[in-house]
Amino acid sequence: MMQESATETISNSSMSQNGLSTLCSSQLEAGSRDGRSSAGDTSSEVSTVELLHLQQQQALQAARQLLLQQPGSGLKSPKSQDKQRPLQVPVSVAMMSPQVITPQQMQQILQQQVLSPQQLQALLQQQQAVMLQQQQQQQQQLAAQQLVFQQQLLQMQQLQQQQHLLNMQRQGLLSMPGPAPGQAALPGQTLPPQGGLSPAELQQLWKDVTGGGGHAMEDNGIKHNNSTGAGGAASPPITHHALANGQSPVLNHRRERERERDRERESSLHEENGGTHPLYGHGVCKWPGCESICEDFGQFLKHLNNEHALDDRSTAQCRVQMQVVQQLEIQLSKERERLQAMMAHLHMRPSEPKSSPKPLNLVSSVTMSKNLPSASPPNLPQTPTTPTAPITPMAAMPQVPSVLGGANVPSMGAMRRRHVDKYSMPLSSGGDTVFIFPEIAPNYEFYKNADVRPPFTYATLIRQAIMDSADMQLTLNEIYSWFTRTFAYFRRNAATWKNAVRHNLSLHKCFVRVENVKGAVWTVDEMEYQKRRSQKITGSPSLVKNLPSSLGYGTALNASLQAALAETSLPLLGNPGLMNSGSAGHMGCHGLLGGDPSGLAGSPPGLLAGSPPGTLRCSPPSLLQSAHDELNGTLDHLDTNGHSSPGYSPPVHMPQIHVKEEPQNMDDEDCPMSLVTTANHSPELEEERDLEEGNLSEDLE
DNA sequence: TGCGAGGTAAACAGAT
DNA sequence: CATCTGTTTACCTCGC
Numbered sequence: 001m002m003q004e005s006a007t008e009t010i011s012n013s014s015m016s017q018n019g020l021s022t023l024c025s026s027q028l029e030a031g032s033r034d035g036r037s038s039a040g041d042t043s044s045e046v047s048t049v050e051l052l053h054l055q056q057q058q059a060l061q062a063a064r065q066l067l068l069q070q071p072g073s074g075l076k077s078p079k080s081q082d083k084q085r086p087l088q089v090p091v092s093v094a095m096m097s098p099q100v101i102t103p104q105q106m107q108q109i110l111q112q113q114v115l116s117p118q119q120l121q122a123l124l125q126q127q128q129a130v131m132l133q134q135q136q137q138q139q140q141q142l143a144a145q146q147l148v149f150q151q152q153l154l155q156m157q158q159l160q161q162q163q164h165l166l167n168m169q170r171q172g173l174l175s176m177p178g179p180a181p182g183q184a185a186l187p188g189q190t191l192p193p194q195g196g197l198s199p200a201e202l203q204q205l206w207k208d209v210t211g212g213g214g215h216a217m218e219d220n221g222i223k224h225n226n227s228t229g230a231g232g233a234a235s236p237p238i239t240h241h242a243l244a245n246g247q248s249p250v251l252n253h254r255r256e257r258e259r260e261r262d263r264e265r266e267s268s269l270h271e272e273n274g275g276t277h278p279l280y281g282h283g284v285c286k287w288p289g290c291e292s293i294c295e296d297f298g299q300f301l302k303h304l305n306n307e308h309a310l311d312d313r314s315t316a317q318c319r320v321q322m323q324v325v326q327q328l329e330i331q332l333s334k335e336r337e338r339l340q341a342m343m344a345h346l347h348m349r350p351s352e353p354k355s356s357p358k359p360l361n362l363v364s365s366v367t368m369s370k371n372l373p374s375a376s377p378p379n380l381p382q383t384p385t386t387p388t389a390p391i392t393p394m395a396a397m398p399q400v401p402s403v404l405g406g407a408n409v410p411s412m413g414a415m416r417r418r419h420v421d422k423y424s425m426p427l428s429s430g431g432d433t434v435f436i437f438p439e440i441a442p443n444y445e446f447y448k449n450a451d452v453r454p455p456f457t458y459a460t461l462i463r464q465a466i467m468d469s470a471d472m473q474l475t476l477n478e479i480y481s482w483f484t485r486t487f488a489y490f491r492r493n494a495a496t497w498k499n500a501v502r503h504n505l506s507l508h509k510c511f512v513r514v515e516n517v518k519g520a521v522w523t524v525d526e527m528e529y530q531k532r533r534s535q536k537i538t539g540s541p542s543l544v545k546n547l548p549s550s551l552g553y554g555t556a557l558n559a560s561l562q563a564a565l566a567e568t569s570l571p572l573l574g575n576p577g578l579m580n581s582g583s584a585g586h587m588g589c590h591g592l593l594g595g596d597p598s599g600l601a602g603s604p605p606g607l608l609a610g611s612p613p614g615t616l617r618c619s620p621p622s623l624l625q626s627a628h629d630e631l632n633g634t635l636d637h638l639d640t641n642g643h644s645s646p647g648y649s650p651p652v653h654m655p656q657i658h659v660k661e662e663p664q665n666m667d668d669e670d671c672p673m674s675l676v677t678t679a680n681h682s683p684e685l686e687e688e689r690d691l692e693e694g695n696l697s698e699d700l701e
Numbered sequence: 702t703g704c705g706a707g708g709t710a711a712a713c714a715g716a717t
Numbered sequence: 718c719a720t721c722t723g724t725t726t727a728c729c730t731c732g733c
Contacts, residue, residue, distance in 0.1 A: 148716070457708085458707080459707085476723085477721085495709095496708090496709065497709095499709075499711085500707095500708065500710095501711065502722070502724085503723095504707090506724050593733095
C-alpha cells in the first residue's frame with residue numbers, strides 16, 4: 001500500500017492523462033461505430049474497451065496473415081519465435097498489443113527491425129483496412145461531428161499527455177539510469193509483470209541503442225522514416241505509443257506532429273531557462289546513457305546539440321525512454337487498481353476515483369489533509385528541499401491512518417511515525433543502495449528526490465548507511481553524506497537530523513565506534529542490532545497473540561510483527577557477494593513460490609497477500625509484486641530456527657561476536673531479500689543547494 | 702496509567 | 718576561537 005500510494009502519487013498525473021487518452025481513443029473508435037459515445041459518456045467505457053480489444057485482436061490477425069504471406073516470415077505461433085528470425089512477430093505484436101510485448105521482442109524491434117518500412121506500411125494499411133472493415137460492418141451510422149469533436153479532444157489530451165510525459169522525463173522523475181558499469185535500474189523502474197521490460201533489459205536496450213545498436217537502427221526503419229520526412233527524424237517508424245492501441249496511422253501521424261511541436265516548444269523553453277536543463281546536472285550530461293562531462297552549461301548545450309541532435313540514435317533513445325515511461329504507466333495503473341481494491345477491502349476511502357484523472361497529487365486523500373503539495377511531477381525533483389511546499393512525507397506511506405500524520409510537519413516535534421519504519425527494510429548492496437521496502441521499495445527514487453521523510457528510524461538508516469559501505473564502516477561525516485545523498489529530506493535541517501544521528505550512534509549499543517587510522521569510524525554490531533530487534537519482537541505479546549489472525553493489514557498485522565518482517569533481511573546486506581546489481585529486478589525470484597513461511601510462524605500473510613500465486617513471476621516483477629515475492633522468498637530461506645539459507649555470512653567487521661543472546665523468537669533475520677539494486681549516483685541529488693558537500697565522489701570511488 | 706521506543710533539542714566536553 | 722564529534726539528559730509523542 002505504501003509503495004503503491006507513493007508510486008501513484010508520483011505519476012498520477014501522467015497515468016491519468018494517459019488513461020484518459022486511451023479511454024478517449026476507445027471512445028473515438030466506439031463513436032465511429034455507434035455514433036453515440038461522447039467524451040463524458042462513461043457508460044460506454046465497457047463496450048469501448050471491449051471494442052478496443054477486439055480491434056487489437058483483429059489487427060493482430062491481419063498482421064499475422066500478412067506476415068504469413070511473406071516468405072521467411074516466422075510467425076507461426078508465439079512459441080515459434082526463435083532468436084534467428086524473431087522480429088516479424090515482435091513487431092506485429094508490439095504494434096498491436098503493448099502489454100504483451102516481451103523484452104526480447106522489444107530488443108529485437110529496436111536492434112534489428114527486420115521488417116522493412118514497406119512491410120510496415122503494408123502492415124499498417126492492412127491493419128487499418130481490417131479495422132475499417134470491421135467498423136463498416138458494425139456501424140450503421142457515423143456521427144461525423146462527434147467524431148471530429150472527439151478527435152480534437154483526443155489530440156488535446158494526447159498533447160497534454162505528451163507534455164506531461166516529457167516533463168517527467170526531463171525532470172528525471174522517470175530518468176533512465178545510464179549504462180554505467182554496475183549500475184542497475186531503479187526500483188521505481190521495475191517494470192510490469194505482464195511482459196514488460198525488466199530494468200536490466202531496458203538497460204541493455206539503452207546500451208544497444210547508444211552503442212552498436214545504433215547502427216542497426218540506421219539500417220532500418222528509422223532512416224527510412226527520416227527519408228519520408230513526416231515529422232522529421234524524431235518520429236519513430238514504429239511508434240509504440242501510437243500504434244499500440246490499434247489506431248489509425250493517420251491519427252498517429254497527427255499525434256506525432258503534435259509531439260514534435262511539443263518537443264520543440266519544450267526545447268526552446270529549456271534553452272531560455274538560463275543555465276538549467278533537465279538533461280544537465282553537476283557537469284554531466286544526463287542524457288540516458290551519456291554521462292559526458294560538460295564543464296559548463298554552454299558546453300553542455302554544445303554537447304547536446306552535437307551528440308544528441310535530432311538523429312537516428314537520439315530518436316531511438318527517445319523511443320526507448322518512451323517505452324520505459326509507458327511500461328511504468330502500465331504498471332502504475334495496475335498498482336493503482338490493486339490499491340483501490342486493498343483500500344476497499346480495508347474500508348478505507350479510495351484515494352481517487354479511478355475515473356476522474358487528476359493531476360499529480362502526492363497526498364493521499366485518505367490520510368493527508370495538509371501540506372498539500374502543489375508541485376506537479378516536474379517540480380518534484382526540482383524542489384525536494386523547498387521548505388514552503390514540502391511534499392508531505394507520509395503521503396506516500398502506508399495507508400494506515402494511525403501511522404500517518406504528516407511527519408514532515410516541522411511542528412510535530414517528537415511526534416512519531418512510529419511504525420512506518422517497520423514497514424520497511426532497507427537493504428544494501430555494496431556501493432549502490434538497495435532498498436527493499438515491502439511497501440515502498442519502488443519509491444526509493446522518490447525519497448531520493450522528494451522532500452519526504454523516509455519512514456525509517458535513525459538507527460535503521462544509520463545501519464543501512466554503514467552496511468551500504470564497502471567496508472561496513474563509515475565515519476560520521478560519511479554517514480551524513482549517505483543521508484543527504486539517499487534522502488532528499490535530509491538535505492535540510494541538517495543540524496536537527498545530524499544531532500539525531502549522533503544521538504543514535506551514541507545511544508544504541510549496536511553502533512560501535514572503532515578507532516581507525518584515519519580517525520574514528522562507526523560500525524554495526526549486528527548481533528546487538530538483532531538482539532535489540534528481537535527484544536522488540538519478543539517483547540510484544542500481541543505478536544504471538546495475533547499471529548493466527550494476522551491475515552491482513554488490519555491491526556493484527558501489528559507493528560512488532562511488521563518490524564520482524566521489515567528488518568528481516570538487514571543482516572544480509574553487508575555481504576557484497578550477494579549484491580549483484582546487474583540482476584536488478586530479477587533477484588529474489590528464487591523460491592518465491594514456496595508459499596509457506598514456516599520459518600516465521602505467523603508471518604503476516606497480509607503483507608504477502610498481494611501476490612496471488614498465479615501472478616508470481618521472476619521477470620520482470622512488478623513493483624509491489626516483487627516486494628511481496630521477495631518477502632516470500634525471504635521467508636522461504638528460513639529454516640525453522642530462523643536461520644537463513646546459505647548466503648549470509650556475518651559481517652567480518654563486527655567488533656564483537658556475541659554468541660549468546662540467541663533470538664528467542666522465530667527470528668527471521670539473516671534472510672536474503674531480493675536485491676533490487678538501484679543506481680545510487682543520480683546526479684539530481686547533488687543538485688541540492690544545501691546538500692552536504694564532499695563525499696559524493698567517494699561513493700563513486 | 703506506566704513503560705519503552707523513537708525523535709528532537711540542548712548542554713557539555715574533547716578533538717581538530 | 719570555531720567547528721566537529723561524541724555523550725548525555727530531558728522532554729515529547731506514540732503504541733502497547
